[in-house]
Amino acid sequence: TAPLFSSLLMLAIxxxxxxxxxxxAVTPPSKDGSVHPAMIAAAAEAGLDELWLLGGAQAIAALTFGVELEDGVIAPVDKLFGPGNAYVAEAKRYASALPGGPACDLPAGPSELLVIADRDADFEIVAADLLSQAEHDADAQVxxxxxxxTALSEIIAEVERxxxxxxxxxxxxxxxxxxxxxxxxxxxxACEVANLYGPEHLSIQTEEAERLVECISAAGAVFVGxxxxxxxxxxxxxxxxxxPTDGAARTLGGVxxxxxxxxxxxxxxSEQGAAALAPVAAALARLEGLEAHARAADLRSAG
Known part of the structure; x- marks a missing residue:
């Protein structure tokens, strides 16, 4: 529903x-089958080798298995990158679990934003930030x-306005x-809640925002102040x-x-190095019950 050429640049560069x-790169065509000019311009500026009009899980399938189309052949890729809706995220997870399948960057599903605000926050700005994520798609989480x-009620009212x-x-x-x-x-x-959720985006709009950053351990990106x-x-x-989305920020960083x-x-x-290391390696191998390993090391220290 939006030509996210910014995501193309954030990956291609x-x-x-x-x-x-x-x-x-793959990008969904518009309803009339065309591609937004900005996507073509971004792909050219970034020097991409290929840009295909495919979207959704079927695009992930094409990149995973390869496909022959009327306009050419898409060869399989080694690694899948990029955000998408819930179907794309699941397709990436499935593809990366296949034997010999492509690797996957991270879970990058529907967008997420958690805002920590206090009574000193600018309620208009907080509301605008929440809406900036809510407009992504119906599955976006804010x-x-x-x-x-007071802050909660005022911000909610401002969002509605x-x-x-x-x-x-x-x-x-x-x-x-x-x-x-x-x-x-x-x-x-509030920081405990944020760390439990592990948001893709965390905005801290409080009086001592920089101090709170020290309490955050799980977030894709933190926006301070x-x-x-x-x-x-x-x-x-x-x-x-x-x-990362869907709580993956607890273990993964961004691209x-x-x-x-x-x-x-x-x-x-060197021969001298082998003489020094081999007895240690052989001893440890025998402790693990791996005699062939030990003998391969012994042969390096026999002189």
């Missing part, structure tokens, strides 16, 4: 920096946490129908906005250049 040999009943004028108001209202406003005892408990709009992270602040790279170790050992 770090992949290019990492030196990925083949970069392929949560408001505060130790102030602002949503009226949004072009995507119907989508935002569908998301808001599943939204939650949580009253906590204090900001420390009134001026740090999540929208700035989406488009202009720097790091990739492809972030970086390193996400497109692998590591390997290369070992060269």
């Amino acid at each position: 770090p992949a290019g920096v990492a030196g990925v040999g083949r970069r392929v 949560i408001l946490v505060s130790d102030s009943g 602002q949503v009226e004028s949004l072009p995507r108001a119907a989508i935002a209202r569908a998301s808001l129908a599943e939204a939650r406003a949580i009253r906590v005892r204090d900001t420390a408990e 009134r001026w740090a709009a999540e929208t700035l992270g989406d488009y202009a602040a720097g790091p990739s906005h492809v972030l 970086t250049t390193a996400s497109f790279m692998t590591t390997m170790s290369v070992q060269t050992v």
Whole structure:
């Protein structure tokens, strides 16, 4: 429902920096079968090798198994990256679990935003931030946490006022129908709620916002203070906005250049080095009951 060329750039650019040999993007066509010009421009600017008009789980299938289309052949890829709806997220999970299937970056399903606000927050700004995520799609999750009943009621009223004028108001209202406003005892408990949820985006709009960051252990990206709009992270602040959702922030970080790279170790050992290491390796191998391992080490120390 929106041409997310920003996501294309947030993935294609770090992949290019990492030196990925083949970069392929898929994007759903519009209802008339066309592609938004901004998607083509972004793909060209990022130097992509291929851009295909495919979306949903079927696009993940094409990248996983390969497919021959009228316009050409999509060869299988080694790793799947990028956000999508619940069907895309599940398709990525399924594909990565297949024997020999592609690896997967992280769970990047419907967007999430949790805002911690107190009575000193700018209620208009907090409401605008919540709506910026709610307009993504009906499954987007927005949560408001505060130790102030006044803040909760004022922000909720401001959300209702602002949503009226949004072009995507119907989508935002569908998301808001599943939204939650949580009253906590204090900001420390607000941080506990945030860490339990592990949001994709966490906005801290409190009097001592920077102090609260020290209490956060699970979030894809943290936006600190009134001026740090999540929208700035989406488009202009720097790091990739492809972030873990569905609680995955408790164990995973967002996409970086390193996400497109692998590591390997290369070992060269001199005769003197082998003589020093082999007895240790052989002793440990025998403790594990692996005699063949031990003998392979012994042969290196026999001189």
